[in-house]
Amino acid sequence: MRIAGIDLGGTEIKAGLVNESGILKKVSTSTEVEKGSEKIVENIVKTIKMLGEKVEAIGIGSPGSIDRKNGIVRYSPNFPQWHDFELGKKVYELTGKKVFIENDANAFTLGEWYYGNAKGCNDFICLTFGTGVGSGVVINKKMLFGKDGIGAELGHIIVSSDGPMCGCGNRGCLESYASAKSVARMAKELVLKHNNSSLLNRVKDINEIESKHVFEEAKNGDFISKYVVEKITDLIAKAISGYIHIFNPEKIILGGGMSKAGNELLNPIIEKTDMYVMKSFKNTYKIELSNLVEDAGILGAASCAIYGMEE
Amino acid sequence: MRIAGIDLGGTEIKAGLVNESGILKKVSTSTEVEKGSEKIVENIVKTIKMLGEKVEAIGIGSPGSIDRKNGIVRYSPNFPQWHDFELGKKVYELTGKKVFIENDANAFTLGEWYYGNAKGCNDFICLTFGTGVGSGVVINKKMLFGKDGIGAELGHIIVSSDGPMCGCGNRGCLESYASAKSVARMAKELVLKHNNSSLLNRVKDINEIESKHVFEEAKNGDFISKYVVEKITDLIAKAISGYIHIFNPEKIILGGGMSKAGNELLNPIIEKTDMYVMKSFKNTYKIELSNLVEDAGILGAASCAIYGMEE
Numbered sequence: 001m002r003i004a005g006i007d008l009g010g011t012e013i014k015a016g017l018v019n020e021s022g023i024l025k026k027v028s029t030s031t032e033v034e035k036g037s038e039k040i041v042e043n044i045v046k047t048i049k050m051l052g053e054k055v056e057a058i059g060i061g062s063p064g065s066i067d068r069k070n071g072i073v074r075y076s077p078n079f080p081q082w083h084d085f086e087l088g089k090k091v092y093e094l095t096g097k098k099v100f101i102e103n104d105a106n107a108f109t110l111g112e113w114y115y116g117n118a119k120g121c122n123d124f125i126c127l128t129f130g131t132g133v134g135s136g137v138v139i140n141k142k143m144l145f146g147k148d149g150i151g152a153e154l155g156h157i158i159v160s161s162d163g164p165m166c167g168c169g170n171r172g173c174l175e176s177y178a179s180a181k182s183v184a185r186m187a188k189e190l191v192l193k194h195n196n197s198s199l200l201n202r203v204k205d206i207n208e209i210e211s212k213h214v215f216e217e218a219k220n221g222d223f224i225s226k227y228v229v230e231k232i233t234d235l236i237a238k239a240i241s242g243y244i245h246i247f248n249p250e251k252i253i254l255g256g257g258m259s260k261a262g263n264e265l266l267n268p269i270i271e272k273t274d275m276y277v278m279k280s281f282k283n284t285y286k287i288e289l290s291n292l293v294e295d296a297g298i299l300g301a302a303s304c305a306i307y308g309m310e311e
Numbered sequence: 312m313r314i315a316g317i318d319l320g321g322t323e324i325k326a327g328l329v330n331e332s333g334i335l336k337k338v339s340t341s342t343e344v345e346k347g348s349e350k351i352v353e354n355i356v357k358t359i360k361m362l363g364e365k366v367e368a369i370g371i372g373s374p375g376s377i378d379r380k381n382g383i384v385r386y387s388p389n390f391p392q393w394h395d396f397e398l399g400k401k402v403y404e405l406t407g408k409k410v411f412i413e414n415d416a417n418a419f420t421l422g423e424w425y426y427g428n429a430k431g432c433n434d435f436i437c438l439t440f441g442t443g444v445g446s447g448v449v450i451n452k453k454m455l456f457g458k459d460g461i462g463a464e465l466g467h468i469i470v471s472s473d474g475p476m477c478g479c480g481n482r483g484c485l486e487s488y489a490s491a492k493s494v495a496r497m498a499k500e501l502v503l504k505h506n507n508s509s510l511l512n513r514v515k516d517i518n519e520i521e522s523k524h525v526f527e528e529a530k531n532g533d534f535i536s537k538y539v540v541e542k543i544t545d546l547i548a549k550a551i552s553g554y555i556h557i558f559n560p561e562k563i564i565l566g567g568g569m570s571k572a573g574n575e576l577l578n579p580i581i582e583k584t585d586m587y588v589m590k591s592f593k594n595t596y597k598i599e600l601s602n603l604v605e606d607a608g609i610l611g612a613a614s615c616a617i618y619g620m621e622e
Contacts, residue, residue, distance in 0.1 A: 065591060123458045137557075139455060146450075146559020147434045148595055156589060157553030160472050161546070168589040170552070235472070241481070242468030246448075246557070248457020278467060278479040280376065284459055 004048045004055040004097075005302030008062040010078035015047035016298035017055065022115060023295055025051055037081060045094045057098040058091060059305030061107030061297060068149055068308075071101050077131075100308035104128075104300070106143065106152070108290075109136025110307050111300030112253050116292045123249045126290075127154065127240075128256030129265075132167065133175040139247060143307065154243060155179075159235050174239045178232050180258045183211040186231070190224045198222040215261035229264065237272030244277050244285055255290035262289065315359045315366040315408075316613030319373040321389035326358035327609035328366065333426060334606055336362055348392060356405045368409040369402060370616030372418030372608060379460055379619075382412045388442075411619035415439075415611070417454065417463070419601075420447025421618050422611030423564050427603045434560045437601075438465065438551075439567030440576075443478070444486040450558060454618065465554060466490075470546050485550045489543050491522040491569045497542070498525045501535045508535040526572035540575065548583030555588050555596055566601035573600065 005023075007014040010033060017025040027050040032039050048058060064076025071088015073079065088099040102110070109126040112118040118126070122141050128134040133155030137144035144152045155175040156168050163172025164182070176182055188209050191197045198220060200206070202213045217225035240252055259265060270287050277285075292299055316334075318325040321344060328336040338361040343350050359369060375387025382399015384390065399410040413421070420437040423429040429437070433452050439445035444466030448455040455463045466486040467479050474483025475493070487493055499520050502508045509531060511517070513524045528536035551563055570576060581598050588596075603610055 139450060139457075140453060142451060142453075144450060144558070147561045148559055150591055150595070151557060151559030153556035153589070156556040157468065158470065158549045158587070161470070161549065170587055170589075238469045238472065245464035245467040246462060247455070248459055248462030250458045276469070276481055278464070278481075280461055284461070 001306070002053060002055050003302040003305045004051055004058045005298040005300070005305070006044055006047065006058065006060040007297030007301050008044065008060055008078070009297075013043055013047050014298055015044075015051060016295070016302065017051040017053055018299065018302035023298060025053075026298065027051060031078075033079060037079075037085065040079070041087070041090045041094065044091055048091075048095060048097075055097060057100065057305040057309060058095065059107070059301040059303065059308070060087065060091070060099065060101045061104045061301035061304060062087075062101065063104045065150065066101050066103045066106075068100070068102055068106075068145070071099055073101070098305070098309070100305040102301075102304040103134070104297070105134025106136045107300035107304050108134070108255055108296055109138065109300075110143070110303035111292060111296055112255070112290060113138060114303045114306055115299045116290055116296075117253050117288045118251055121250045123247060124251040124253065125154070125243055125247060125249050126253045126255060127236075129178060129254065129258035130180055130256035132179050132181075134256065137247065137249075154239070157239060157242065159239050174235065177235045178239075180211040180256075183214055183228060183232055183258065184209050187211075187214045187224060187228050190228065194224060197224040199225060211258050212261065215258075215264045219264055229268065233265065233268035234272055237269050238276055240269065240273045240287065241276035244273070244281050248281065249285055252285060252287045253290055254287065255292075255296060259289050265289075312617070313364060313366050314613040314616045315362055315369045316609040316611070316616070317355055317358065317369065317371040318608030318612050319355065319371055319389070320608075324354055324358050325609055326362060327606070327613065328362040328364055329610065329613035334609060336364075337609065338362060342389075344390060348390075348396065351390070352398070352401045352405065355402055359402075359406060359408075366408060368411065368616040368620060369406065370418070370612040370614065370619070371398065371402070371410065371412045372415045372612035372615060373398075373412065374415045376461070377412050377414045377417075379411070379413055379417075379456070382410055384412070409616070409620070411616040413612075413615040414445075415608070416445025417447045418611035418615050419445070419566055419607055420449065420611075421454070421614035422603060422607055423566070423601060424449060425614045425617055426610045427601055427607070428564050428599045429562055432561045434558060435562040435564065436465070436554055436558060436560050437564045437566060438547075440489060440565065440569035441491055441567035443490050443492075445567065448558060448560075465550070468550060468553065470550050485546065488546045489550075489569075491567075494522040494525055494539060494543055494569065495520050498535060498539050501539065505535060509533040510536060522569050523572065526569075526575045530575055540579065544576065544579035545583055548580050549587055551580065551584045551598065552587035555584070555592050559592065560596055563596060563598045564601055565598065566603075566607060570600050576600075 065074040135154035160172040166173035166176035218229040376385040446465035471483040477484035477487035529540040
């Protein structure tokens with residue numbers, strides 16, 4: 001098996017030649033979004049050729065709404081010029097290889113399944129805490145897509161009726177609290193109000209506060225940071241307890257940029273989820289951090305092709 | 312196809328002879344819980360024999376926690392003396408027929424699939440509003456059970472962090488607001504506080520207020536009843552919007568005793584859910600009431616056998 005896994009980012013295209021054991025070779029190039037769609041496709045094909053070896057299929061992971069069946073990017077925050085863009089067809093025409101495209105959260109989930117902590121699981125959930133809260137679900141060895149292939153948006157359950165506005169238009173979605181952006185915003189608001197926090201020593205401008213600063217300063221004992229971590233891990237745990245009641249999964253795996261906070265994020269979530277799950281669900285699940293780190297994107301993208309070929 | 316469908320209630324056992332088109336014959340007998348387990352099993356077998364015709368298999372629907380693979384009732388609110396009771400084995404020994412047991416919400420869901428409004432659906436959700444909030448989910452033509460077969464507890468997602476205590480031990484589960492019991496309780500508390508409601512004309516004792524009174528008096532313009540219906544349909548709609556984002560289903564079907572309120576329950580839920588779903592999910596789903604009415608129990612039970620034999 002030789003798969004090209006393409007992690008399609010807004011600034012960089014990371015590509016890897018992947019087999020059963022993992023990544024054999026990695027390359028990358030600039031996405032050059034500003035040069036238009038044709039150039040982006042050209043750059044994708046360039047990375048595939050840079051991998052140098054015969055590839056059987058191509059897997060692409062991209063943020064946004066993807067029509068996986070037809071290889072169409074409906075829209076993507078990284079590529080605002082793309083509306084119903086036939087990426088799959090275009091890459092196929094230039095390479096002659098089968099192309100499989102998934103959104104980045106689904107790709108992450110498949111990557112965890114084939115290469116990460118979900119190896120061998122029949123039922124598991126992945127949550128990615130980044131700009132937004134992404135998710136993927138595998139039930140009974142099948143990925144959850146839903147009737148129109150737009151399901152598994154676990155970040156958009158309402159966890160607090162009168163919570164902050166979410167990008168989706170609702171109030172109080174999990175994403176409106178637990179995305180890296182929301183964590184930074186919550187901390188900023190509190191710092192502005194109380195003007196007493198070690199977060200102020202970390203940045204020149206208060207708008208530079210990032211979620212990683214919040215987790216680090218919580219560890220250092222900063223009151224505001226501790227409060228924010230307490231609050232958001234509590235809401236994440238409440239949401240996860242709901243997912244456990246719904247899916248009865250074997251594992252819940254946490255990834256995305258914010259998961260780099262490690263045990264500062266993981267431990268309170270484990271502790272609080274245990275508190276919130278119903279008695280009959282206690283000890284039926286494990287919550288773990290992704291261990292794929294920087295390779296999650298490429299391995300996830302390659303896994304889309306593996307899953308697609310097996311389907 | 313000739314299936315015996317057994318709707319196992321705490322006071323009555325309703326049985327039906329069921330084929331592809333529906334119920335051919337109905338019988339019933341007292342459960343006689345007070346006479347012990349052996350007598351209950353005897354009464355189940357009696358109803359099967361009363362059906363008079365050769366049956367191929369037996370399906371049983373029962374409230375409680377059911378080990379469907381092994382036909383074991385782990386526990387049931389109707390039969391407090393049963394702990395890990397091998398109901399399937401016992402009925403098999405006395406009849407020689409294959410026996411399939413599911414909890415009542417799963418049975419209801421399968422009944423909707425084979426005989427009700429979910430006919431032909433590949434992805435749908437059922438919610439039953441009764442003593443508790445039950446649920447069943449079909450994804451990609453398969454029932455959702457989870458790793459240990461205890462999943463699809465959609466009534467136990469937390470919809471409001473500081474809500475009332477739920478039977479499961481958490482605060483603010485959907486069930487803590489939207490069960491018939493919770494609706495009655497909420498109305499009672501408000502009537503006690505304000506002592507001004509047409510609900511007082513419906514009952515001799517305030518403790519006799521039931522959810523059906525609340526829906527009827529809301530229709531009659533009673534302020535407290537209208538407030539309660541507004542509040543609980545809002546929370547149900549928020550929960551349903553979450554399920555839609557998670558499952559991207561074709562239909563959501565509402566059943567259980569409280570669904571007899573009809574459009575008084577359905578219409579505000581439809582309206583509010585439309586408000587809460589993300590743009591990309593608008594018009595992808597339908598919310599409907601179950602149309603199986605009094606036959607839902609028997610048809611659901613029979614459907615457990617049909618599903619079990621096809622599995």
